[in-house]
Amino acid sequence: xxxxxRHDLHLFNxxxxxxxxxxxxxxxxxxxxxxxxxxRPVERRVDGLPRLGSAQGGSLLLAIEAQGKKDE
Numbered sequence: 001x002x003x004x005x006r007h008d009l010h011l012f013n014x015x016x017x018x019x020x021x022x023x024x025x026x027x028x029x030x031x032x033x034x035x036x037x038x039x040r041p042v043e044r045r046v047d048g049l050p051r052l053g054s055a056q057g058g059s060l061l062l063a064i065e066a067q068g069k070k071d072e
Contacts, residue, residue, distance in 0.1 A: 012052055012062060023060070026052035032061070 004011055016023050032049040048064035 012050070024054040024056045024058075027055045028053040 010026065010029065012026050012029070030051045030053075032051055035045055046063045047066050048062075050062050050064075051059050052062060053059045
């Protein structure tokens, strides 16, 4: 479920409108490394980590994590 964000980097703009998320329009996207390991020996990774630049300035990170099974 996270791969479309790698291939269509402006998918977020269309998705936020459909979900009615009050976020600024992204004007550029940079796919960042997905290794979120801390200094402690605990490994943390996400499936995708694009950084979205805003037309109003600033940026946000979109952590994408596909779930393998239903989480009650």
